[in-house]
Amino acid sequence: MTEPVVIERVFDAPREVVFTFITTRALATQWWGHDGMSLPEENLDFSRLGPWFAQVVGAEGGRYKMSGQVTKVVPPSLVAFTWGWHDENDARGAESHVMIMLDALDGDRTRLVLRHGHLQPGPQRDNHSKGWVATLARLEKALATSLSN
Template sequence: MADLKLEREFPVSAETLFDWISDGAKLLQWWGPEGVHVTEHDLDFSRLGPWHSVMENDEGQRYKVSGQVTHVDPPNSVGFTWAWHDNQDQRGAESHVTFSVAVTESGSRLVLDHRELADADIAGNHEQGWTSSLRKLEASCK
């Protein structure tokens, strides 16, 4: 198993940052790596229960991921399970993501913890995807 941890600083309040990581309309503005768009979704990390999204790139390749929101603690953290779907729409190995928000002198900090990934290669792929997504969040959340 492998884990991934990324941190980013934002010049906004913890409450504002929490809205960006939990509210479905705001999530859609940064969800998924650069170069993909969300074509289908039930993104709402402000409540417990199921979620899913389908991302598509410019070549028409589709990537579906789904899970369960496991905890919501505004404005501190939200957690959810994560599993990619294969071409037959079967869920693969499940991992767990937690977004944690902390107040800083200049605004707030987001800590993204993605745990229980199958191996280091998969963790590396997720690091690339999350880093790209976080660039979109940084551009949106001002």
């Protein structure tokens, strides 16, 4: 039995701006991953259907690669994509599914609901949950910085 990760956040930014930060490659690279991670290789274009990938390097020096297919884009409210981790031989593992839904709220705020499904209970699900919490915190900082300029 799989168990999805579901995370909800409210951002002090208009939905169109949040959508742009999620779907635009140059902006996505500002917030993708945990603090202390770098992105030496990526194609984080979630604006269109097709392949995406990212290779991150953690603060401890470990390299991690993930990839998938963008399966649905509905501006400015929805992005969906598949996700698979690669092993040390670059073989792609089990596929999971991510959906990011955006709702406009009063006062130019946006509710983001992230659902990452088809995850096995235990460490796989827990690690994705922690990763998304950290990544969405970086998105919040990137949005705040952009809107204050």
